[in-house]
Amino acid sequence: MAPLEILIVGCSIAGPSLASFLLLAPQPASQKPRITVLERSSGFRTQGQNVDIRSVGAQMIRKLGIEKEVHASSTGEKGVQWVTSDNRPWASIEAGDDDKGHTPTSDIEIMRGRLSRILYEKSKALSDRVQQQGGAGIEYIFGDHLDELDQDGAKVHVHFAKSGSRRAFDLVVGADGVQSLTRRMAWGVEGERERVRPLGVYGAFFSIPRRPETDTEWRRCYHTAGRRVLMLRPDMPSNRTTAFLYTINDKDPRLAQVGIDGRSSMGEQKALIKEYFEDAGWESQRIVREMMATDDFYYVSMEQVKMDRWSKGRVVLLGDAGYCATPMSGLGTTLALFGAYNLAGSLARYGDDVAAALDEYETRMRPFVTKAQDVKLGLFRFMNPESAWGVWLVDRFIRFMTWTRIINLLFLFKKPPKETEVVEDYGLETVKE
Numbered sequence: 001m002a003p004l005e006i007l008i009v010g011c012s013i014a015g016p017s018l019a020s021f022l023l024l025a026p027q028p029a030s031q032k033p034r035i036t037v038l039e040r041s042s043g044f045r046t047q048g049q050n051v052d053i054r055s056v057g058a059q060m061i062r063k064l065g066i067e068k069e070v071h072a073s074s075t076g077e078k079g080v081q082w083v084t085s086d087n088r089p090w091a092s093i094e095a096g097d098d099d100k101g102h103t104p105t106s107d108i109e110i111m112r113g114r115l116s117r118i119l120y121e122k123s124k125a126l127s128d129r130v131q132q133q134g135g136a137g138i139e140y141i142f143g144d145h146l147d148e149l150d151q152d153g154a155k156v157h158v159h160f161a162k163s164g165s166r167r168a169f170d171l172v173v174g175a176d177g178v179q180s181l182t183r184r185m186a187w188g189v190e191g192e193r194e195r196v197r198p199l200g201v202y203g204a205f206f207s208i209p210r211r212p213e214t215d216t217e218w219r220r221c222y223h224t225a226g227r228r229v230l231m232l233r234p235d236m237p238s239n240r241t242t243a244f245l246y247t248i249n250d251k252d253p254r255l256a257q258v259g260i261d262g263r264s265s266m267g268e269q270k271a272l273i274k275e276y277f278e279d280a281g282w283e284s285q286r287i288v289r290e291m292m293a294t295d296d297f298y299y300v301s302m303e304q305v306k307m308d309r310w311s312k313g314r315v316v317l318l319g320d321a322g323y324c325a326t327p328m329s330g331l332g333t334t335l336a337l338f339g340a341y342n343l344a345g346s347l348a349r350y351g352d353d354v355a356a357a358l359d360e361y362e363t364r365m366r367p368f369v370t371k372a373q374d375v376k377l378g379l380f381r382f383m384n385p386e387s388a389w390g391v392w393l394v395d396r397f398i399r400f401m402t403w404t405r406i407i408n409l410l411f412l413f414k415k416p417p418k419e420t421e422v423v424e425d426y427g428l429e430t431v432k433e
């Protein structure tokens with residue numbers, strides 16, 4: 001049996017994780033898949049702020065042999081404090097991600113770019129090892145993308161837009177994020193409105209210089225009228241402070257418009273965020289001033305991707321491309337890691353029976369994805385009211401909930417139930433650190 005030829009589109013979290021897990025399959029090196037990883041960006045993308053690794057995600061990084069490295073690179077956030085406009089903490093919840101449930105700060109908080117780099121380096125190291133043993137390993141292509149994709153049952157035929165080359169693969173994996181071009185090419189653009197569902201939440205992630213007098217190891221969270229939230233979070237390894245500003249808003253079409261890929265510049269996005277947050281109070285003036293100068297700005301329109309099936313013939317979606325749950329879920333990175341493991345494991349189990357492998361991937365992932373995407377938008381809107389008196393009322397409510405510890409019960413419900421967290425044993429090698 002010839003090794004499978006697999007193209008992975010996207011090299012962020014899901015893409016390099018899948019490449020690594022594929023190389024950990026229990027086959028001789030010469031039988032392991034021949035992998036190509038294609039990334040549209042010309043260089044390695046370092047942008048992005050804090051992401052969480054939760055529940056089964058912790059097992060995935062252990063399997064990849066990167067647990068210590070990830071822990072050593074974590075942001076060091078102790079928990080969340082809600083603060084008043086003059087920066088007095090009035091409620092707090094410590095980090096925790098165990099049987100007590102999922103609190104806002106998980107046990108593993110890391111910068112997206114740092115995690116992505118660790119995963120990429122691990123995939124390269126595994127590729128080198130497989131090549132030394134006579135296998136093909138991984139070919140990385142940066143700065144290109146597909147502009148044609150067709151399948152005939154036996155192969156997927158693709159055309160690379162920049163290099164102009166045409167190639168055929170046994171399987172194409174779209175790990176190219178929420179705006180996945182792979183998804184649009186394989187499923188068609190017509191159904192995108194059904195598949196990609198905006199939640200009406202818009203915001204921006206970026207980092208600013210740390211101000212030691214106020215920027216502690218706690219995440220500070222300030223919410224104000226107009227359903228606006230400002231957060232400052234520590235990143236101890238870089239000695240910077242990360243910011244996340246968002247608003248819940250279904251009235252202003254500009255918020256969605258500036259998020260549409262390619263139609264607007266970072267300048268327009270920053271100008272709109274400035275307009276919404278400059279007068280928000282607390283440290284908003286400092287945050288907005290620094291935001292205008294930063295170049296690691298990442299605008300986000302929170303959208304969930306919902307699909308009845310994640311594969312079509314020999315094209316399959318992984319991570320945000322197939323089942324984005326949004327940063328509100330706190331599970332996007334975990335979904336990408338767990339999805340990569342289940343897809344690689346299923347392919348290892350069924351060999352060249354790709355259809356059977358994709359069925360198994362679907363079965364393993366569906367319950368966890370369904371739970372992760374259940375983000376309780378109504379509760380989220382309630383916690384971030386429109387009016388000033390609404391904010392006053394919710395503040396009292398949160399204070400009561402944290403003081404009586406009733407809030408911990410809510411976090412218990414947020415944790416995916418045990419039956420969705422089953423880690424199937426496919427016989428993949430666990431990498432020693």
Ligand SMILES: Cc1cc2nc3c(=O)[nH]c(=O)nc-3n(C[C@H](O)[C@H](O)[C@H](O)COP(=O)(O)OP(=O)(O)OC[C@H]3O[C@@H](n4cnc5c(N)ncnc54)[C@H](O)[C@@H]3O)c2cc1C
Pocket residue numbers: 009010011012013014015038039040041045046047048049050051112144145146175176177178180181182205298318319320321327332333336
């Ligand atoms: C630059 C960046 C910053 C982010 N910042 C945050 C953050 O601060 N907080 C947060 O919670 N989440 C953030 N995210 C999202 C987070 O990484 C994902 O929700 C999650 O980790 C799942 O990852 P993923 O690999 O499935 O998708 P993504 O992380 O979205 O990765 C998709 C990858 O595919 C590439 N790509 C896109 N289109 C193509 C194409 N046509 N051809 C080839 N490659 C393509 C992208 O450049 C990217 O590298 C960020 C994502 C990116 C890309």
